Amino acid sequence: MHRFANPARFMRVAERLLPWFLGLGGILLLAGLYQGLIASPADYQQHETVRIMYLHVPAAILAQGFYFGMALGSASFLIWKHPLGDLMARAMAPVGAALCFICLVTGAIWGKPTWGTYWVWDARLTSMLILLFLYFGYMALANAFDDPSRGHKPAALLAVVGVVNIPVIKFSVYFFNTLHQKSTLFAEGGPSMDPDMLLALMLMLGALGFLATAMAIIRLRGEMTVVKLRAARHGLNRHDDATQDVKHEETTR
Amino acid sequence: MSEGDLGSLLGGGRHAAFVWWSYAIGAATLGLLAIQSIFWSRRLKRQLAALEAAQGAPEAQETRR
Numbered sequence: 001m002h003r004f005a006n007p008a009r010f011m012r013v014a015e016r017l018l019p020w021f022l023g024l025g026g027i028l029l030l031a032g033l034y035q036g037l038i039a040s041p042a043d044y045q046q047h048e049t050v051r052i053m054y055l056h057v058p059a060a061i062l063a064q065g066f067y068f069g070m071a072l073g074s075a076s077f078l079i080w081k082h083p084l085g086d087l088m089a090r091a092m093a094p095v096g097a098a099l100c101f102i103c104l105v106t107g108a109i110w111g112k113p114t115w116g117t118y119w120v121w122d123a124r125l126t127s128m129l130i131l132l133f134l135y136f137g138y139m140a141l142a143n144a145f146d147d148p149s150r151g152h153k154p155a156a157l158l159a160v161v162g163v164v165n166i167p168v169i170k171f172s173v174y175f176f177n178t179l180h181q182k183s184t185l186f187a188e189g190g191p192s193m194d195p196d197m198l199l200a201l202m203l204m205l206g207a208l209g210f211l212a213t214a215m216a217i218i219r220l221r222g223e224m225t226v227v228k229l230r231a232a233r234h235g236l237n238r239h240d241d242a243t244q245d246v247k248h249e250e251t252t253r
Numbered sequence: 254m255s256e257g258d259l260g261s262l263l264g265g266g267r268h269a270a271f272v273w274w275s276y277a278i279g280a281a282t283l284g285l286l287a288i289q290s291i292f293w294s295r296r297l298k299r300q301l302a303a304l305e306a307a308q309g310a311p312e313a314q315e316t317r318r
Contacts, residue, residue, distance in 0.1 A: 037272070048268040052275045059279070098286045106275040113271055211283070215290055222294035225301055232304045 007084045007224055014217045021217070025210030032203030040196040050197070052110040057185065058205040059103040060128070062212055064166050066096030067131060070138070071163035074156035086152050087227070089159055090142055091220035095212050097135035104128055115179050123176035127169045134162040148230070 036054035043050035070092045076085035107125065108118040119125065142148075142155035173182045185191050191198050 037276075049271050051272045055275055055279045094286060094290075098282050102279045102282050105278050109271050109275045109278075113268055215283075215287055218287075218290045218294055222290065222297055225294065225297040229297060229301050229304065232301060232308060235308060 007087060010084055011221065011224060014220065018214055018217050021210045021214040025207050025214060028203050028207035028210065032200060032207045035196070035203055036200035040200045041194065046114055049110055049113050052106050053197070054200045054204040055208075056103055056106040056110060057201060058208045059099045059106065061205060062208055063096055063100035063103050063128075063131060064169060066092050066099060066212065066216075067134065067159075068163060068166055070096060071159045074159035077152070077156050078160065083227075086156060087220060087223045088216075089138075089156065090223050092216050093135055093139050093142070094219065095216045097132060097139065099208070099212060100128065100132040100135055104132060111179075120179055122178040122180065123172035124169065124178050124180035127165060127172050130165055131162075131169065134158070134165060138162070148226075 032054065036051055040051070040054075042048050070089040073085035073088040073092070076082045077089070104125075107128075111120075112118050138155050138159050141158055142151045145151045172178060173180050184193055185198075185201065193201075
């Protein structure tokens, strides 16, 4: 496991996987959109709006999964000082925030015809909004300092502490009286939905999962370039300083 | 699949509009982030290449000297 903590080695594997993730994600997306928008039936109660589920639920699952991954990366950075953990967390944050935003917006759009309102301050919706704020807080804190290395630790701490929100989101529909329905996909005794709907949901979950991971790999490549760029600038500044010193010595001689 | 399913969704109506809006916002969000990520990563690579070239230039000059 620690073998892959080397950023260069990890990136070599990730770069090799990237085209596969993009290809699989694209194929699954086409299949999922066909199954979700065309082939699967409308719901007898919710009618066509049930098709929002095929985007809303995968976005919700992945937004939480990405945050968990971010927290794991941050924890490995704090405990073992693995720079890759911090870089991974930085790369995953904008992707997870986008997924969380999609989950909240599609949920609000779904809520209007289903509940008669776009938004209520109930436990599930509010805890999901807090997750979005945690993502924003992480990104803001990581980039808040002139010296970027000073932002690594506080941002990693926020990511680790914020992970307590994940079980709150999961169990909010059981512990509190909410408008949001209880779990259908991970219900006791298996998923309680039509097989055609379940297939659409799984296809879209796979599609978004592969595409979001591919996007995180692209961002990880960017984060690594930022580190190299900073080191190169540092080297250039040192070189300039050294040249200035030599020139100064030559002129004073 | 029946033609009715496809027709009712693509044909519009109040409920279909909610579905289309959801997917449009989802596609726009992920699409914009993907474009930003690709261009950001490329711009950084260009900057690094330029910096490495600039770093190599004075060293090469010094070697020539």
